[in-house]
Amino acid sequence: MPxxxxxxxxxxxxxxxxxxxxxxKTVAEVVTVSVRDGSHVGRGEGVPYARYGESIDAALAAIDRVRPAIEAGAGPHDLLALMPPGAARNAVDCALWDLEARARGRSVxxxxxxAPPGPTASALTIGIDTPDAMAAAAAKVAGAPLIKVKVDADDPVARLRAVRAAAPGPRLIVDPNESWDEELLRAMQLPLVELGTDLVEQPVAADADAWLAGFTPAVPICADEAVHVADDLDRIAGRYQAVNIKLDKTGGLTAAIALADAAQARGLTLMTGCMISSSLSIAxxxxxxxxxxxVDLDxxxxxxxxxxxxxxxxxxxMLPPQPGFWGDGMTETDAANGIAT
Incomplete structure (x- = not known):
């Protein structure tokens, strides 16, 4: 059967x-891919992101273009030449890894x-709102080991202070999503330290970050929008101290592993993140x-x-999915019967 x-x-x-x-955002829009080979089905998910010029329709069209190659037997490493990085390739890549695991009875x-997935401290995110509303949200997660706070250029100190007062214990990631400029980032150095910030994620626009090469931040800066795949490291390695590895940017687990290897070889700190998605992206x-x-996989x-x-x-x-959900090598029949392989 083909x-x-x-x-x-x-x-x-x-x-x-x-x-x-x-x-x-009020709805998560995703592309779900399944690849059936005989009695086994592998699944994957991608989240097209407008920031990267992606859309649901374009992702579905890109997947349809590689259909003949996939149905003829192409594997995850073949995809690196067949598709560019992005959400469409991520969905197909992860479906193929899941399929291979089920067919071979071995985990991804x-x-x-x-290392096999286990319980993982994963950031809980506080979205942008009034300082009082953000403090209320922070109070609900004050016992978590790690929180991430979204800010923009509108009085980020007030919002961060409100969050920190309500949740003094967790490690803290601050994420301006490219909304700061050089002047604001420089001005934020002392407040970030005073607030006990552990990491600042992509504070300035990815296409306006060249000046970071001569900047020594008080708190490490993590590249997000500025890095997608391992080939980007030559450009950004002198500007950032960490990289956020998202499978929707790398185009799947295959390229994510390559980026992690290359970033670690350069001495960069690793972070992994996600879009707003279902557990099929997170597994x-x-x-x-x-x-x-x-880790920011919430x-x-x-x-x-x-x-x-x-x-x-x-x-x-974060606790891993239930047996048989993705990538653990269980067949559909084993998963239905609760039998581990």
Whole structure:
């Protein structure tokens, strides 16, 4: 029986609005891919992102273009030449890894040589709102090990101070999503230290960050929008101290592992992040999380309803999906019967 690739647009309503510097999200729009080969089906998910010129329709069209190659037997490493980095390739890449794991009865962790996913401290995100509203949100997660706070250029100190007063204990990532300029970032150095910030994520625009090469920050700066794949490191390595590895940017787990290897070889700190997504995006990313000093995979926490069997958040500790969900080498029959292979 020949392989069959299917791709579709799925929507997941959010339990509450998610606000960042470039807008508000109320629905997660994803592309879901399945690849069937005989009795085995592998699944993957991608989240097209307008910031990178992506859309649902364009992603579905890109996947359709590689359908003949996938159905003829192309694997994850073949995709590196067949598709550019991005959400479309991520969905296909992860579906192929899941399929291979099920067909071979071995986990993706075994097949790739990475540590198997386990309980992981993952940031809980506080979106942009009034200082009082952000403080109230922070109070609810004050016992978590790590929080991430979204800010923009509108009085970020007031918002961060409100959050810190309500949640003094957790490690802190500050994420302006490219909304600051050089003047504001320089002015924020002392407040960031006073607030006990551990990492600042992409404070300035990725296309206006050249000056960072001569800047010594008081708090490490992490590249997000500025880095997608390993080839980007030559340009950004002297400007940032950390890199955020997102599978929707790298175009799947295959390229994410390559980026992690190359970044570590340069002495850069690793972070892994996600878009607002279902657990089908998070399960593959957990295979990178074990190597990272900072993990931010709370995308499904924002959903009103996730895919069945997905990840679970326990006060900032993310638990892997249930057996058979993705990448653990269980067949569909074994998963249905609760039998581990």
């Amino acid at each position: 392989r069959i690739l299917r791709a579709q647009h799925d929507r997941f309503a959010l339990a509450r609005p998610f606000r960042i510097a470039r807008g508000v 962790a075994e097949l790739t040589g990475v 593959p990313a957990l295979h990178i999380a074990g190597r990272c000093a900072f 995308g499904p926490v924002w959903l009103r309803e996730d895919r069945p069997g997905g990840v679970t958040d326990r006060h900032g500790i």
